[in-house]
Amino acid sequence: xxxxxxCDDRKEDRxxxxxxVQKFCQERMLxxxxxxxxxxxxxxxxxxxxxxxxxILDIVMPMVNGIQAARELRWNQxxxxxxxxxxxxxxxxxxxx
Numbered sequence: 001x002x003x004x005x006x007c008d009d010r011k012e013d014r015x016x017x018x019x020x021v022q023k024f025c026q027e028r029m030l031x032x033x034x035x036x037x038x039x040x041x042x043x044x045x046x047x048x049x050x051x052x053x054x055x056i057l058d059i060v061m062p063m064v065n066g067i068q069a070a071r072e073l074r075w076n077q078x079x080x081x082x083x084x085x086x087x088x089x090x091x092x093x094x095x096x097x
Contacts, residue, residue: 001031002054003051003052003054005043005055005056006021006034006055006057007057007058007069011038014036014038015036017036017085018034018036022034039064040061040063043055043057044073052080054083056083057082058086066084
């Protein structure tokens, strides 16, 4: 089973990304465990046990930003895939476009 972690401080963006990932997995018949986090510190602590295969991180967060979190995650889990998102550059399938 694929494990995916999403981290964004804004609930609206976090929920939207969760929906995108769920839809993507359903369309491709992939089984995935998706966990969403609102703070990078919680993500880093919990993911030491969870060990996701994929991280989707917001770059702009008022506390630890996505790049700093990615460095920490990469140190602990070098094989994980990390996707960084920026709120000013929505995803191509985003309803904002």
